Amino acid sequence: MALIPQEEITALRQCVDIVEVISSYIPLDHKGKNYFGVCPFHADHSPSMSVSKEKQIYKCFSCGAAGNVFTFVQNYENVSFAQAVEIIAQKVGFHLSTPIKSIQNEKYSHYYEIMEVSSKYFTNNLKTEQGKAALEYLAKRFLDNNAIKEFNIGLALKNKDLLYQILKSKNYQEKDLENLGLINNHEQITDVFINRVMFPLHDPNGNIIGFSGRLYDNSEGPKYLNTRETIIFKKGQMLFNYHRAKNSIQNNKSIILVEGYMDAIRLYLNGVKNVVAIMGTSLTSDQIKLIQKLHCKVILCLDSDEPGQKATYEIGNILKNQNFEVEVIRLTGNKDPDEYIINQGIDAFKKNLNSPIKFLDFTINYLKQNKNLNETVDLANYVNDVLKDLSQEKDPILIDITLKKLADTYNLDYEILQDKLKQIDKLNKDIKQEKELKFVNDNKNIKLSKYEKTLKNLLFFMMNDAKYVRIYQENLVFINEAKYREIIKEILYYYELHQTINLADFLSFVTNNENVLPDVLNIVNVCSDIELEETAFYDFLKSIKVVNEKQTIKELKEKLKNCMDKNEKIKIANQIAEIKKGCV
Numbered sequence: 389m390a391l392i393p394q395e396e397i398t399a400l401r402q403c404v405d406i407v408e409v410i411s412s413y414i415p416l417d418h419k420g421k422n423y424f425g426v427c428p429f430h431a432d433h434s435p436s437m438s439v440s441k442e443k444q445i446y447k448c449f450s451c452g453a454a455g456n457v458f459t460f461v462q463n464y465e466n467v468s469f470a471q472a473v474e475i476i477a478q479k480v481g482f483h484l485s486t487p488i489k490s491i492q493n494e495k496y497s498h499y500y501e502i503m504e505v506s507s508k509y510f511t512n513n514l515k516t517e518q519g520k521a522a523l524e525y526l527a528k529r530f531l532d533n534n535a536i537k538e539f540n541i542g543l544a545l546k547n548k549d550l551l552y553q554i555l556k557s558k559n560y561q562e563k564d565l566e567n568l569g570l571i572n573n574h575e576q577i578t579d580v581f582i583n584r585v586m587f588p589l590h591d592p593n594g595n596i597i598g599f600s601g602r603l604y605d606n607s608e609g610p611k612y613l614n615t616r617e618t619i620i621f622k623k624g625q626m627l628f629n630y631h632r633a634k635n636s637i638q639n640n641k642s643i644i645l646v647e648g649y650m651d652a653i654r655l656y657l658n659g660v661k662n663v664v665a666i667m668g669t670s671l672t673s674d675q676i677k678l679i680q681k682l683h684c685k686v687i688l689c690l691d692s693d694e695p696g697q698k699a700t701y702e703i704g705n706i707l708k709n710q711n712f713e714v715e716v717i718r719l720t721g722n723k724d725p726d727e728y729i730i731n732q733g734i735d736a737f738k739k740n741l742n743s744p745i746k747f748l749d750f751t752i753n754y755l756k757q758n759k760n761l762n763e764t765v766d767l768a769n770y771v772n773d774v775l776k777d778l779s780q781e782k783d784p785i786l787i788d789i790t791l792k793k794l795a796d797t798y799n800l801d802y803e804i805l806q807d808k809l810k811q812i813d814k815l816n817k818d819i820k821q822e823k824e825l826k827f828v829n830d831n832k833n834i835k836l837s838k839y840e841k842t843l844k845n846l847l848f849f850m851m852n853d854a855k856y857v858r859i860y861q862e863n864l865v866f867i868n869e870a871k872y873r874e875i876i877k878e879i880l881y882y883y884e885l886h887q888t889i890n891l892a893d894f895l896s897f898v899t900n901n902e903n904v905l906p907d908v909l910n911i912v913n914v915c916s917d918i919e920l921e922e923t924a925f926y927d928f929l930k931s932i933k934v935v936n937e938k939q940t941i942k943e944l945k946e947k948l949k950n951c952m953d954k955n956e957k958i959k960i961a962n963q964i965a966e967i968k969k970g971c972v
Contacts, residue, residue: 397473400477406441411425413681427448443852443892448913453909458895469900496619500595502565503568514543526585541585542588543586549571552565555570568615587649590626590631593631597620598618600612638684642686642687643679646663649665649667660737660738671706685713685714686713689719692720704716755770771794775808779809839935843869845924846929851891861880866936878901
């Protein structure tokens with residue numbers, strides 16, 4: 389990837405306001421001189437991220453995340469630094485002289501190329517004589533040529549190694565094909581996908597990273613076969629149809645989650661384009677991050693069978709805990725959206741889509757399952773379960789309505805229900821505080837020594853103002869710790885290049901230096917609230933010098949103790965005396 393000139397990065401950074409950029413991703417509230425929001429980089433429930441308009445940096449008090457506008461977008465969007473620069477440039481209409489390609493794409497471009505060639509092979513197979521039976525199967529599933537073209541549906545033929553032979557003829561390496569899950573290399577090399585209708589799977593950027601193959605005749609084997617986990621395919625990091633749906637999701641401000649890729653395909657082909665499939669009944673943290681980027685409410689439309697309802701309840705609770713607005717569509721009479729649309733029509737589905745139920749209402753009904761509410765114990769368990777879920781609700785009106793419904797429906801005392809809910813709220817609050825405290829303790833280093841705190845303050849001053857770089861150059865002190873010496877070198881080099889220094893721009897400067905960046909970000913997080921005062925900086929220099937002298941005296945005393953030569957002993961003793969005079 390061609391490097392973006394540092395001057396352009398600096399000019400762009402100075403064109404944008406970090407508060408405006410971050411507030412386009414998460415809500416920020418102005419308190420005092422800074423802005424605060426819920427940190428998107430850990431499971432945050434109360435605003436722990438601070439954004440400084442003055443310094444153009446952000447920091448999280450809980451998880452330690454810190455940086456400038458580029459590092460925020462880089463981490464939020466899960467992209468390279470160069471891509472983050474490009475995203476921000478597009479936001480403000482800033483022209484970059486260097487065309488930017490994804491580092492990830494460059495790193496895996498060879499793999500993506502192989503997967504693209506494989507996909508074209510599969511789609512071409514449908515056009516052959518051997519593809520007629522598969523086309524008939526697709527037609528029975530109401531997938532016409534438009535659907536085949538839109539979703540690049542293809543066919544793996546019955547030949548056991550035809551894909552391998554084609555890829556080998558194009559000089560692709562066997563090891564790469566094996567690593568991508570396209571071939572098995574045991575006693576003999578065979579294709580992984582044989583005699584299956586093929587559906588390509590894409591990453592969020594639209595690169596083909598795997599395949600899902602379905603049997604279409606009476607052949608033996610599992611009905612569905614997906615690419616195994618590979619260097620580019622991680623099932624838990626992708627959502628089927630995400631790359632097509634994300635613009636529609638942002639426009640509709642809602643995302644429809646379905647289980648299978650056929651459900652997503654059916655909805656998309658019928659004009660409901662804000663749909664993705666989780667390809668299962670669980671939702672991973674990486675998939676949640678993909679959804680968080682789109683700032684939308686979630687509509688769950690999972691299968692109507694018992695596992696689908698259980699998945700709706702579990703996934704809904706996970707999303708509620710991540711502060712999502714969650715609604716549910718329940719389709720009666722058919723197992724999944726694909727069947728429902730085929731049997732009932734798209735208009736019937738859209739009618740359901742236009743009147744989803746709140747997740748809390750779904751929960752209240754779901755928790756009745758397998759309970760006899762005429763039995764005292766079952767009723768008590770049910771009410772307690774509802775109250776536990778109700779404690780996660782933030783709308784006081786909804787809470788009050790639900791409590792009154794419970795009281796009226798089951799002839800219970802409203803105040804007793806209210807008191808019980810308060811007890812659960814208090815318990816949840818205590819557990820949350822305990823977890824947050826543990827999180828903070830786990831994610832912060834052991835208490836900093838006074839010396840290390842002094843070192844970090846010294847470097848923070850120098851990263852913020854060229855005046856302190858010049859003072860340091862005039863009063864050079866030795867830094868024992870190698871990692872801090874590296875940061876000093878970067879600061880001095882930056883100053884030498886620009887004759888000035890700015891924290892937000894210095895962060896961009898060291899972004900690609902993996903040996904330095906983590907420590908620089910830690911310094912920003914620990915020291916960002918300190919006031920820059922010249923007398924304090926001189927105190928830092930003096931403290932470091934005293935520590936260095938004490939360490940030197942300690943080493944000389946050890947040397948004196950082991951020295952056998954009288955003249956050498958006198959020389960060492962004089963050295964110690966001279967250093968002590970300097971200390972005094």
